[in-house]
Amino acid sequence: MASHTATETTEAVTHGADGAVMSADAVGAGDAAVAHGADAAHDAGGLVFHPLDQFIVRPIFGDGGIFHPSMPVPPIHWYTPTNVTLWLALAVLCVVLLFVVGSRGRATIPSRVQSVGELFYGFTHKMVEDVCGKEGLKYFPYVMTLFVFILFANFLGLIPMSFATTSHIAVTAVLGFGVFFGVTILGFVLNGPSFLKLFWMSEAPLFLRPIIAIIELISYFVRPVSHSVRLAGNITAGHAVMKVFAAFAGLAIVSPLSVVAITAIYGLEVLVAGIQAYVFAILTCVYLKDALHPAH
Amino acid sequence: MATENVVAQEVESGMPQLDFSTFPNQIFWLLIALVVIYLVLSRIALPRISGVLAERSGTISNDLAAAEDLKLRATEAEAVYEKALADARIESNRIADQARVAAQADLDAAMADADQKIAAQTADAEANIAEIRASATENVAIVAKDVAEALVAAMGSSADQATIDAAVTDRMKG
Known part of the structure; x- marks a missing residue:
């Protein structure tokens, strides 16, 4: 990642009186700063950690783009073709x-x-039918879309040097809140006000029902957050851990261990990629079931 | 250049996931991707696959029905075959019995015929033997009379033929 143009410019700054303070500030910072910090680390003969660089959104073309990663990333407009665009398209x-x-x-x-x-097809169809019942099959294409999109995005993110779109909370939040709003609107459209029975436990003792209703309401509104953060968190954490181990491979003594660890974690990440897509899809089905049959 | 870098480093510090300036871009392209996937799946892929699956299950159930039918026909054919086999066995037993009975009858007839012939021959032979025995006794008497006459003649006397015969007969009775 560290390139000469960026390094030279930063060195010009660093070689001032407050150079040491600058490099200390720069550790763990963004692209240009990382180049700077990496340079400082090389000077000290230490290891270079910037495990989050892989998640930076860059344009495909131009300076700071995916072919010129050393340059500072230019401002990204909503329409800019970026690495997100590329990997979503793939x-x-x-x-x-x-x-x-x-x-x-x-x-x-x-x-x-x-x-x-x-x-x-059969797997998703059966999942929707088992969880939501026959009425849920009308929404099978939506669940299938989410499932195959997340599955492929997760697996494509595991290709070395690729970009994991599902590691971004912006992406998973759109998915998660999309399910949340879709299911909530569907619940009210199908059931009218009786959709609110979802929060009213008629089996519970009467004095407990308001308390349970409040808890249910909170948990209902936390759903989209947990739904999206679970996916982004899993993918981000896995990729970051792999990058940290990859950085350790620079040290000759620990590099065999590091390679073994990367292999093991990669295997784990392959599992996680599939499981998280499955979890997202089956939770979507569970939420959909609440909208179709709100009474407990 | 240096100031730009410092600005960039402040903007980009922390997780890239929390860089809100990239959110519109990501959300825009994500929505396009999702809409494309949804349209591809719901318009082309899913109807096609469900059609293929339905056709396959139809083919399989048809084939199973045909197999069931064929199995039934095989069972029928086997029953017919078994029946034919049993009939043939009964028929062959019957024919064998008939042949045996006929052979027995022939044999019995032949045996009876043979027995009859043997009895006739035996009776003939017995008659012959009796005749021979009778004629032998007679011949002995004639020979004895001739011998007695010759003996008497040899002793130099003559005797009446009748006397000799009576004496020989008398002696032979004794």
């Missing part, structure tokens, strides 16, 4: 390849790719 491409190109033969005896697509 996820879309994977979905198209698996489900459209893979099944183009419409074969009764399926090809390998087609049978994988059918497997995903």
Whole structure:
């Protein structure tokens, strides 16, 4: 990541009287600062940690873009094609390849790719039907969209040098709050005011019901937060840990251990990528079930 | 250049996930991606796959029904075969019995015929033997009479033929 142009400019500053203070401030900071800090670390002969650099959103083209990562990142407009755009587009491409190109033969005896697509279809279809019942199958395409998108985004994020779109709270919050608002509006549209029975435990003793209602209400509004932070947190943590171990590989003594650890954590992350997509999808189904059958 | 860097470093400090200036960009592209995936799945992929699955399960149930039908027909054919086999066995037993009875009858007839022939021959032979025995006794008497006559002649006397015969007959009775 550390490049010469950035390093030289920062060195020009650092070589002033307050150079030591500057480099101390710069540790753990952003791109240009990391280049600076990395340089300082190299001078000290130590290790270079910047595990969060992989999550920086950059434009695809121009200075500070993904091909010139050493330059400062320019301001990003809503329409700028960024690495987010690139990896989202690849996820879309994977979905198209698996489900459209893979099944183009419409074969009764399926090809390998087609049978994988059918497997995903059957798995998600069964999940929606088991959790929400037959009425939930109307919303199966939405759940399928979320599931395959998160699954492919997670797995694409595991490719070395890639960008994990689902590690960003902006992405997962859109997904999580989208489910939250969708399910809440659907609940009121389908059930009217009786959707509020979801919070009123008719089995509980009467004096406990208001208290339970308050707790249920709070937990209901925490759902989208936990739903989105769970996904982003899992992916971010896994990738950051791998990057930290990768930094340790720079030390000859611990590098074999570091490589083994990266391998192990990578295996774990492959599991996490699948499991988190599954968890997101099945929680969506559970919330959808509340909207379809609000009475406990 | 240096001041720009310092500004950049202040803006970008902390987690890139919490850099709110990138949020509109991410949300914009995410929504596009989700809409595209949704449209691709709901318009093309899911109807196609569900069609393929339905067709396959139809084919499988048809094939199973056909297999059931064929199995039934095989069972029927086996029953017919078994029946034919049993009939043939009964028929063959019957034919064998018939042949045995016929053979027995032939044998019995032949045996009876043979027995009859043997009895006739035996009776013939017995008659012959009796005749021979009778004629032998007669011949002995004639020979004895001739011998007695010759003996008498040899002794130089003559006797009446009738006397000799009576004497021989008398002696032979004794």
